[in-house]
Amino acid sequence: MSRRVLSDGLRGGRVGLGLPIVFVLAFSLSAACSGRSRSSTKASAEVIAADSNRFPHELHTGNDKRITSYKDRGLECKDCHPQEDVRKGLAPFPGGNDHAPCDDCHKEEFYKPPGAFCKNCHVSVDITAEGATKMQVFPSRGSKKVLASNFSHRDHLDKGGMESAVGFHLGCDDCHSRDEKTGDPLLPRHDACARCHEGKAKKVMSMSDCASCHKQSKVDIAQGRIMITEGLIFSHGDHVQDRAGASIGCESCHEDVALSTEIKDVSVPQMQECAKCHQDPKRTPERVRIAQCKVCHEGMVDGNTPRTHLTGSTLPENHNLEFRANHAEQAADENANCKYCHENLSGNSRDSCFQCHEVMRPKDHMLGWRNENHGREASVNRDRCATCHQADYCTACHSIPPRSHQPLGEFRLGGHAESARFGLTSCMACHTYEDTCSRCHRGVR
Amino acid sequence: MSRLRKIRRVLAGVVTGAAVVGSTSVALAESPMDLRLKQLPQRELSTLNMRSAAAEDASVSKKEAPAAKAKTSRLEYRAIPTQYRDIKERVIFKTNVGYGLDVSQLSGNVAQTGFAPGDVVDAQGNAYADNRNYLLGDAIIGTRGVLMPSLNSYFLSRFQLDAGGGQFTAMNYVYDGDESQALLIRAGYAELDGLGGEKGGVLDSIYLRAGRQYRYGSNRFVANFDGITAAYDHRMAEVSAFFGQRVSLFFNDDPGLLAGAGVKLRGEEIFGYPADLNVDFMRYDAGGDDAAAPIFIEANSRARVARNTRLYFRGRFIDDGTDGDNSSGIGRLGGQVRQSIGDDLTVIADVEKNFARELAFDYIGASPIDVVNVGQELGLAIGTPQNSTLIGARANYQLTRNFEGYAFYRNRLVKNAEQSDAFSRPFQEFGIAGSALIGKRLTTTGQYKFRAHDLDATGNLEGSAFDDTTGTGTKQLHELSGEARYNFGKKKASAAFGGYVRVLDIESPYAVLDNDGRGGVRFDVGYWPTSLVRLRTTGEVAQPSQSIAADIDAMVSLRVLMEANF
Secondary structure (H helix, E strand, C coil): CCCCCCCCCCCCCHHHHHHHHHHHHHHHHHHHCCCCCCCCCHHHHHHCECCCCCCCHHHHHCCCHHHHCHHHCCCCHHHHCCHHHHHHCCCCCCCCECCECHHHHCHHHHHCCCCHHHHHCEEECCCCCCCCCEECCCCCCCCEECCCECCCHHHHHCHHHHHHHHCCCCCHHHHCCECCCCCCEECCCHHHHHHHHCCCCCCCCCCCCHHHHECCCCEECCCCCCCCCCCECCCHHHCCECCCCCECCHHHHCCCHHHCCCHHHCCCCCHHHHHHHHCCCCCCCHHHCCCCHHHHECCCCCCCCCHHHCCCCCCCCCCCHHHHHCCHHHHHCCCCCHHHCCCCCCCCCCCCHHHHHCCCCCCCCCHHHHHHHHHHHHCCCHHHHHHHCCHHHHHHHHCCCCHHHCCHHHHHHHHHHHHHHHHHHHHHHHCCCCCCHHHCCCCEC | CCHHHHHHHHHHHHHHHHHHHHHHCCCCCCCCCCCCCCCCCCCCCCECCCCCHHHHHHHHHHHCCHHHHHHCCECCCCCCCCCHHHHHHHEEEEEEEEEEEEEEEECCCCCCCCCCHHHCECCCCCECCCEEEEEEEEEEEEEECCCCCCEEEEEEEEEEEEEEECCCCCCCCCCCCCCCCCEEEEEEEEEEECCCCCCCCCHHHEEEEEEEEEEECCCCCEEEEEEEEEEEECCCEEEEEEEEEECCCCCCCCCCEEEEEEEEEEHHHHCCCCEEEEEEEEEEECCCCCCCCCEEEEEEEEEEEECCEEEEEEEEEEECCCCCCCCEEEEEEEEEEEEEECCCEEEEEEEEEECCCCCCCCCCCCCCCCCCCCCCCCCCCCCCCCCEEEEEEEEEEEEECCEEEEEEEEEEEECCHHHCCCCCCCEEEEEEEEEEEECCCEEEEEEEEEEEECCCHHHHCCCCECCCCCCCEEEEEEEEEEEEEEECCCCCEEEEEEEEEEEEEEECCCCEEEEEEEEEEEEEEEEEEECCEEEEEEEEEEECCCCCCCCEEEEEEEEEEEEEEC
């Protein structure tokens, strides 16, 4: 028995030395390599590809001499964003007036054929067709808002605070007016702010003081959206009332919005929020239930609902009784989506059974399993054992004389006879006639 | 508009128009092109609609010139996630820590085998101990894209520490032994999923993993090893190779070296047809001058032949590394068809042909006789593989929204049954199961299983071979089990209670046992004080066979665990 070592683990020597070496190798390779990858973070690293600096505000607000010497007083916000227009919520983007005032500084660029400079603002320049010259989306998805508004939802939704400060309070729709066609709420423009900040709230924060709201912040507006990797179909306009006719308040999905003090706090609701209604037949019809992937995900015809999309104890629909007993083929599939729910998995499609079964024993592995039952099951499905257990696992136990073999001397001499009468099969699980029995017994009964 | 602006606009139009004409060679002979801008750029309203990142990417890439496309930057990558949600998406952490107590008191009876453990001591002089208690747990830590986008890591371990009790007990577990080691590391590796460069390029498609890892063959050979895996993962195919020292997780035998390679072909990408083919090769050198170096080649294929029909095929070729006449050949061939009929019914049919060349257990226990050094230690001397065919069918039916039924059947046909042993006898098995959701929170499941082994009575006759076990073993098995689970809400609390009864008819050359029963009950209660922590208590009471183990009274197991999950 002294030879026997149970599990290599962190023990020194052969394996203990090998493990750190390969880790060092792996990390050395890591350090040597850089750039983009196909890793599991590709949702955040690749799918969201946009020019984060399409219009470099920081170059227009910094201490560069060309900025500070503009009109001998320095470039100010109002030079590009005329105050009157801003207050009306009109034309907040400069350039709409025949490229003024951009051409004050970039005059030569506008005399050149369409090129890279144009793409700061335009998708393309095409003068041959009406409407072909389109603007870039600004700010672009995945970019940073250099001058994001220093907006606190908490302060604006604090009814008591608002009442005492300005004599009235606000609801979401007061700022997020709805698109007339789609019913979608719009991001408020400056005119929405101006309604108060040119009036009763002027003393708190004046519209003429741009910097009071727009501070250099570099807010990552993509934060919280990195998991949305498929085309997501969503319409706020469809989420006004539930199936029963009850109104759906903004806070139903944007639970934490009333607590957010900065724009970066506002993130996309997580799927559990959706599931609260889309799992509830009283609030949603079957056709938009959470299991209907294609309702929200473009190009996803069918699939299993990840647990993150579920509430309560609901299992994915394909986790029926048959699946629970026999899921080897599905779990081995490259596209297996076990990782979405089973949190102990690495997430790599190259991995499967161990990561789950190491921490989730099959249900029939109960107390009597090791003592009496596993051999009988192994005799009809050896493959099932081999899925998780290498032979050395079996050998480790089968090398320990069971309690019935004690004391071993007596057992050898004749104490084993009764045991063998009732369990010859058990004997043969560890012994063979050649290696054990033949020492004393003839070859026949 | 000032005169100066008008002049500038005309000049700009002329210059722009000239450039367009020059580059596109448009004929302007008859009607001069109107070079005035027809529309000034319009502001786009920003809505709260969530835009599809992929869709936006596509729309931009279609319109942008290559030069501009190259300038497109990525979302800034954070090497170290600092925000809660980012950490949650890139770090996997789960641990269980708990205390276990196993109790198996002696009944005072002598087993029918004549054994009474209370009267004896083991080889070390220990008297029988009716309990043992221990600390146990597991820990899983994984990272995805931390430090660099392509770097992942994963660590999977568990531990068990004896806190008291004895080793001479009915509650053996695999950690027993003179040199028992508490910590077991099942996996610990780092991997690079891409080495940079253009997306889909050569470097980007290379995958490296180093550390303690495991690999599944196409037909489920399982290799644990400390080593390296390298792969080139193209969208149409993946080619991989691995090499390392086998990890003997539970036994200090010579681990040996193993190496192999694999190919995955993705039919959807190659032919536009949803079928895959995977082939794996592995060579295992157990070490030592006389040790054979067996070779295994496994393959499987899966195809979606119709929207609701899937086919699976699998096979294994074995060369045991010796020079014998029958040293190589096909070990097994199998197939499965899975058919969904409507939304509610799934039917699966299985067939597998095993040949005498098949592995006894796995690539380590390839031979049925000598898994380890039998001369010094006992081996896992399971039966010799026989030529046999296993056929099976399963059906799952969603009877109502809250109730489903399941039925299964298996039959092993053995070509030369008289040469088989207790481990490879023909048998038939069928069973039914049901699951019902009562209300919103109570789930109940139940199953009945019957199995009949075709024992050979002639194997029990006087004068038959001593090791002839064709007439030995379980003749019939009836099993009834059930469980009810009440869930108080996701990550709030749950409680489950279940039990089972097994009744066996057992035969051997010397004894016949009819209706030999054993059974048990168990409970599992979990409570989440927070969404990240679960407190869990599981318990089990089992009554062993009063024929075979009459010396043991009810066995009791209790575990109290705290699970942290991130």
